[in-house]
Amino acid sequence: MLNLFCSVLLLLLLSVSGKVKSPNYKEYCVIGAGPGGLQMAYFLHNAARNYIVFEKADKAGSFYEIYPIHQKLISINKRYTDRTNKEFNFRHDWNSLVSHDESLKMTKYTNEFFPPADTLVQYLNDFATKLNLKIQYNSTMHDVMKRDDKLFQMWDQHDNAYTCKYVIMATGIAKPNIPLIPGYELIEGYENLSTNLSQFMNQNVLVIGRGNAGHETAQYIYGVTNHVHMMSRSRNKLAWATHYVGHVRAVNNALLDTYHFNSLD
Structure with a gap:
């Protein structure tokens, strides 16, 4: 009983005087494995940062399995520019993410000027897999809060707690815009x-x-x-x-x- 009391007292003292990190501590927590979350993960990964990406679905870019409803993107897939300058060409490629891997270009995935959304899903998952990004799938995070010790804390759908120093929200638009009109x-x-x-x-x-x-x-x-x-x-x-x-x-x-x-x- 005395040992339990001492452990609780020690935990309370640490929470006042220092930062209590749960076993599931990461310096950076990125929520969402869409294009923004994956791009952030790439830079964190290359900088050897302690990070994790939480994604509620079982794959990256799951938003594009549904939207746009008719599955044609409005971001152009400009494959030819009559230039050899890679930076110039990349400026006209509206879909590819930044990486050191030349194979990870959306222009290599489809010939269509306005690509189908499912092709983007394939590209994003290849990006995550080939670059070994740290993504935890099937994780729906909730109740993100900032504690008195300045650390963020959150829970997944199984009530597993996670703490991190920085939280980066990369979820895009999560809810429909419902017009408040009669009917x-x-x-x-x-x-x-x-x-x-x-x-x-x-x-x-x-x-x-x-x-x-x-x-x-x-x-x-x-x-x-x-x-x-x-x-x-x-x-x-x-x-x-x-x-x-x-x-x-x-x-x-x-x-x-x-x-x-x-x-x-």
């Missing part, structure tokens, strides 16, 4: 959207939102619908006009063509 509970969200065209056949469809997801959806279904209506709180922002690549890309805006030709959409 929103009747709306089918992009995250649940069917790709079965028969469900849209001979229908009048309203798309709320005119970003890439909205235009991608409208373009996918407009060949089988009566009308596609699009609404948003602002005017269309086209990437070629704003010079921001996150705005509507030309690959997704074919509905604007039918609109300007007064073709019912």
Whole structure:
């Protein structure tokens, strides 16, 4: 009993005077094994840092197994530039991550200018495997907190505790943006959207939102619908006009063509 009391007292003293590290301590904890998490892991790995990447799925880049719903990326796969300068060519490669391995270039994985999303998933997993990045899969982290001793603590779904000095969130957008409008509970969200065209056949469809997801959806279904209506709180922002690549890309805006030709959409 005395030994137990002494152990508890020692733990309390350490938590006040110093940093108590759990057996699962890493200097860096990266949450998410998408492109951002893998790129951070690569630099930490090369710098011989004590790190770990937590990924909730059983593979890297699992986000792209679902999104975009219609599985065509808007990041260009520029394979030819008429230049031999590697740095110049890499600036025009929108998908590859930085590494010392010349085989790990997205341009070697597909010929398509706008690559399919599943090809990116394959590339990201090859990147993680070939470079021996330290990733713990099937780990859903929750309750990330900063303790009084300045260390971060978190738990996985099995309530295993982890501590780290630095936490890097690389999860991207985790939740859908739900419009708070009357009847929103009747709306089918992009995250649940069917790709079965028969469900849209001979229908009048309203798309709320005119970003890439909205235009991608409208373009996918407009060949089988009566009308596609699009609404948003602002005017269309086209990437070629704003010079921001996150705005509507030309690959997704074919509905604007039918609109300007007064073709019912």
